Amino acid sequence: MKGDYNISGFATRAIHAGQAPDPTTGSVTVPIYQTSTYAQERVGQNKGYEYSRTHNPTRTALEECIASLEGGADTFGLGFASGMAAINNLMYLARPGDHVVLSDDVYGGTFRLFDKVLANYGIEYSLANLADLERAAGKFRATTRFVWLETPTNPWLKIIDIRQVAEMAHNYGAKLVVDNTFASPYLQRPLELGADVVVHSSTKYLGGHSDVVGGLMVTKDRDLRDQVAFHQNATGAVPGPFDSWLVMRGLKTLPVRMRAHGENALAVAKFLAEHPKVEQAIYPGLPSHPQYELAKQQMDGFGGMVSFIAKDGYEAALEMVSRTKIFTLAESLGGVESLIEHPGAMTHASLAGSPIEMHPGLVRLSVGIETIDDLLKDLEQALA
Ligand SMILES: Cc1ncc(COP(=O)(O)O)c(C=O)c1O
Numbered sequence: 345m346k347g348d349y350n351i352s353g354f355a356t357r358a359i360h361a362g363q364a365p366d367p368t369t370g371s372v373t374v375p376i377y378q379t380s381t382y383a384q385e386r387v388g389q390n391k392g393y394e395y396s397r398t399h400n401p402t403r404t405a406l407e408e409c410i411a412s413l414e415g416g417a418d419t420f421g422l423g424f425a426s427g428m429a430a431i432n433n434l435m436y437l438a439r440p441g442d443h444v445v446l447s448d449d450v451y452g453g454t455f456r457l458f459d460k461v462l463a464n465y466g467i468e469y470s471l472a473n474l475a476d477l478e479r480a481a482g483k484f485r486a487t488t489r490f491v492w493l494e495t496p497t498n499p500w501l502k503i504i505d506i507r508q509v510a511e512m513a514h515n516y517g518a519k520l521v522v523d524n525t526f527a528s529p530y531l532q533r534p535l536e537l538g539a540d541v542v543v544h545s546s547t548k549y550l551g552g553h554s555d556v557v558g559g560l561m562v563t564k565d566r567d568l569r570d571q572v573a574f575h576q577n578a579t580g581a582v583p584g585p586f587d588s589w590l591v592m593r594g595l596k597t598l599p600v601r602m603r604a605h606g607e608n609a610l611a612v613a614k615f616l617a618e619h620p621k622v623e624q625a626i627y628p629g630l631p632s633h634p635q636y637e638l639a640k641q642q643m644d645g646f647g648g649m650v651s652f653i654a655k656d657g658y659e660a661a662l663e664m665v666s667r668t669k670i671f672t673l674a675e676s677l678g679g680v681e682s683l684i685e686h687p688g689a690m691t692h693a694s695l696a697g698s699p700i701e702m703h704p705g706l707v708r709l710s711v712g713i714e715t716i717d718d719l720l721k722d723l724e725q726a727l728a
Contacts, residue, residue, distance in 0.1 A: 358473060360454070374402055382395070401588075407421035407559075410529075414529045415564065418564065423558065425587075426586075429581035435467065435490075443470065444492055448474075449498065451498050470485075489517075491522075503642065521541045527647055530599050531647055543561050545558075546558035554676065607714060609649065615724075616723070628647070651709070652707055653703060653705045660705070664707065670722040672684070680713050682719055
């Protein structure tokens with residue numbers, strides 16, 4: 345399945361990596377290999393595939409494509425049934441007594457996995473504000489095996505210095521895992537900055553059309569990838585061929601979509617920053633963002649996510665998110681259509697009662713690629 349031509353630019357790799365025309369028919373798109381099993385010539389003699397829980401050619405093509413986008417030639421991809429499956433499978437490598445430094449601003453489901461599931465298996469975690477590494481240093485232990493972060497963070501859009509955290513993690517002999525869902529490899533490539541593993545909810549920008557749930561992982565270390573693949577095969581959280589194909593189709597337009605998301609998000613953030621009903625607009629592309637300079641250095645753009653704090657608190661925020669007409673009130677993000685949500689009541693509800701409970705007036709927008717004037721008018725009427 346590997347393209348044998350020299351493909352180097354990001355947009356070219358997004359369309360072609362792992363996806364040479366099908367050798368049997370010339371099909372330009374990778375076929376959806378809707379099969380559970382593969383014929384063997386003799387026992388143990390096959391064409392590289394035995395059973396679709398272990399691998400599937402459509403999934404292989406997607407894995408080669410994401411590996412190429414995240415890190416180039418010497419990285420290894422693995423596809424999963426969901427982002428949470430990718431995260432969970434990686435954590436099968438942890439043992440009882442191992443410790444994880446977990447960024448204090450992660451997707452609520454990730455926090456829930458560490459807090460309510462992995463804790464039962466003896467895997468310990470400490471929350472840390474990794475945007476303030478000096479203070480976070482006290483959270484590291486001799487048993488720290490993984491450091492886990494998202495940047496931009498979800499939903500506060502803090503920017504964490506990947507290079508610095510990677511250095512600190514490596515000093516402790518720990519691996520740095522970056523959930524790159526918000527930025528996508530088009531805007532940020534953590535492996536180039538020292539991270540050891542990248543995970544994705546491909547449900548979001550990579551799929552890009554809110555029509556598939558999936559997860560991906562990319563590592564620099566073949567052995568690490570193989571260990572996770574072993575656990576995945578043993579436990580079974582694999583993506584189906586059609587879902588793999590949908591994510592791959594989404595990847596082909598990732599560069600154009602990310603540019604359009606970024607343009608619209610900046611316009612929305614500027615609009616919110618000026619609005620009298622908004623206490624604070626949060627977007628890494630606003631010069632008022634505390635890590636604007638770091639975002640400019642670390643990223644090739646600022647992405648499509650914008651958060652803001654509504655001035656009149658919880659009730660006003662809940663009311664406002666129900667009034668938009670183009671921004672659909674829904675969980676998730678990263679699709680072509682704009683979404684709005686209240687993290688405290690929706691995506692991050694599982695943090696209630698934890699040390700990282702959400703601000704009651706916080707609203708999160710996934711800014712889509714619709715006509716910007718329509719988006720601004722919609723927010724204007726909802727905030728009125
Ligand atoms: C940053 C981030 N990581 C991981 C996940 C989990 O991914 P999935 O819903 O595909 O399991 C999400 C879901 O919203 C997310 O926002």
